[in-house]
Amino acid sequence: MSINRARRQLWLGGGLVLLGSVASPAIAGLTRPNVRKLSFQNLHTGERLRVDYWIEGNYVPDALQTVNHLLRDFRTGDVHPIEPRLLDALSSLRGMLETESDFHVISAYRSPKTNEMLHERSAGVASTSLHMRGMAIDVRLSDRPLPRLREAALRLAAGGVGYYPKSNFVHIDTGRVRRW
Numbered sequence: 752m753s754i755n756r757a758r759r760q761l762w763l764g765g766g767l768v769l770l771g772s773v774a775s776p777a778i779a780g781l782t783r784p785n786v787r788k789l790s791f792q793n794l795h796t797g798e799r800l801r802v803d804y805w806i807e808g809n810y811v812p813d814a815l816q817t818v819n820h821l822l823r824d825f826r827t828g829d830v831h832p833i834e835p836r837l838l839d840a841l842s843s844l845r846g847m848l849e850t851e852s853d854f855h856v857i858s859a860y861r862s863p864k865t866n867e868m869l870h871e872r873s874a875g876v877a878s879t880s881l882h883m884r885g886m887a888i889d890v891r892l893s894d895r896p897l898p899r900l901r902e903a904a905l906r907l908a909a910g911g912v913g914y915y916p917k918s919n920f921v922h923i924d925t926g927r928v929r930r931w
């Protein structure tokens with residue numbers, strides 16, 4: 752059994768486990784587990800989450816599910832898979848900005864019903880929004896100025912970047928690289 756597989760099974764079986772303890776002493780002494788972490792605060796529900804969602808080359812299914820739940824459509828309660836590439840973009844942004852603080856989430860998944868309602872209210876909401884496909888999120892970082900988050904997202908060029916200084920968030924998606 753590969754080390755990756757052993758770790759994954761331990762994770763699924765026992766929740767949060769000390770990853771280093773599974774590796775052979777030789778490996779554990781030389782390398783730290785390769786982990787991608789994220790933390791969120793959903794501003795509508797007050798929920799917080801800190802999660803290791805990718806470990807040693809594998810996305811962690813249980814972790815993705817907890818992320819999907821936190822990033823659900825808070826108006827309808829609908830849960831939709833959030834594209835892992837979007838999480839990778841957020842993880843990279845935290846790295847670029849040298850912070851491990853929470854992403855404050857203004858909006859992530861939107862059900863077609865919610866999107867339609869928002870679209871009718873605001874010209875800024877597209878009828879085919881990537882929010883409906885779990886490919887977009889509106890966020891700010893609690894300890895970094897909004898312009899820096901925007902600038903980092905533009906440098907990362909993982910998809911679309913929308914700047915909403917009046918509402919104090921940056922829209923980040925994994926669609927085509929574009930900006931507004």
Ligand SMILES: [Zn+2]
Binds near residue numbers: 882887888922923
């Ligand atoms: Zn958005």
